[in-house]
Amino acid sequence: MFEISDNGIGMSEEYQRMLFEPFSRERQEGTDRTQGTGLGMAITHNILTRMGGTISVKSELGKGSTFIIAVPLQIADDPEERLIDENGKDSEEINDEIFKGMRVMVVEDNELNAEIICEILSIQGAEVTLAGDGNVALETFKTSEPGSFDLILMDIQMPVMNGYESARAIRAISHYEFMPVKRRDEAASIPIIAMTANAFSEDVQNALASGMNAHVAKPLNMEVLKKTVSRVMNQNQNQE
Incomplete structure (x- = not known):
């Protein structure tokens, strides 16, 4: 206490x-x-x-x-002790500073949800840009300078254009020959993570099928989000 x-x-x-x-x-x-x-x-x-x-x-x-x-806390016997998941396996290491300096586009139509996630990410050191729906996210990405964003956090249920449609449209830019090469490369590789209350396996598969890299359930758990972002970023680096 x-x-x-x-x-x-x-x-x-x-x-x-x-x-x-x-x-x-x-x-x-x-x-x-x-x-x-x-x-x-x-x-x-x-x-x-x-x-x-x-x-x-x-x-x-x-x-x-x-x-x-x-708050209930447990003191580790060994300072070097790693977190163990429910299956007894070593859990993924979490980079607590993963958002520090990261340029994040948050795509969320709910004003309260948007305010909370933007505030949390800002506290974590991220530079946050808010897009109110999938179409705004698409236009923001298309008109920004290449390299303006490191990550897109995408809600699913939104007016005008939902998250699946927006992710597909962003990925499709990679095939536009009239676009600069840097923009096409970025459209193909920028991490897009779904954040939605739809957390069934079918919803996860729909997110992946639309071109997103991963899925996190709402309400957001920052530990899970950090772990997911770290994993996606590492996968992207390994593919480069």
């Missing part, structure tokens, strides 16, 4: 009840404007919940706040 305290401006009892809701922010007298996106505590709460933990707050206006975090 951890306790983190400050002696800041504190929070009202009313606001504490909605603190962990996305986009919640409190405006208080004496402040010029309400800062931040209102997503930090919602993301923190989501991460801790996934870890089997909890977070709560005690706060009083003008006296500061105390956050209480309880």
Whole structure:
């Protein structure tokens, strides 16, 4: 269990009840404007919940706040011990800094989902560009300078053009003889990962058949996403 305290401006009892809701922010007298996106505590709460933990707050206006975090952790006997999966095999190593400096296009039509994933990736050090549907993603890719993106995270269920159609259209650019060679090469090789609530084996196969490299299920698990991106990037490097 951890306790983190400050002696800041504190929070009202009313606001504490909605603190962990996305986009919640409190405006208080004496402040010029309400800062931040209102997503930090919602993301923190989501991460801790996934870890089997909890977070709560005690706060009083003008006296500061105390956050209480309880999370189950296991101390490894051997610092060099590797993670073992359920089958008893060594799990894939995770590059915790995989997104640092990476240029990522996030294709997502849901405003809340887009805000959360973009915020998380930005915190991880990525340069993020948001496309609101598959057609916007296609046009953004076609009109950008070659090398503008290292990765595309593609939602599936979107208006105008869905993720499967967008991935196929991007891959098809590799066959356009009127396109510059660098653009055609990039269209063929840029990693595209599906991110969708559709997580059945048929959905995974549909993603691969459309030209995507991999599939991750929503809600996103950052450990799984990092592992998937690391694997796809390594495969691309081995094919070069």
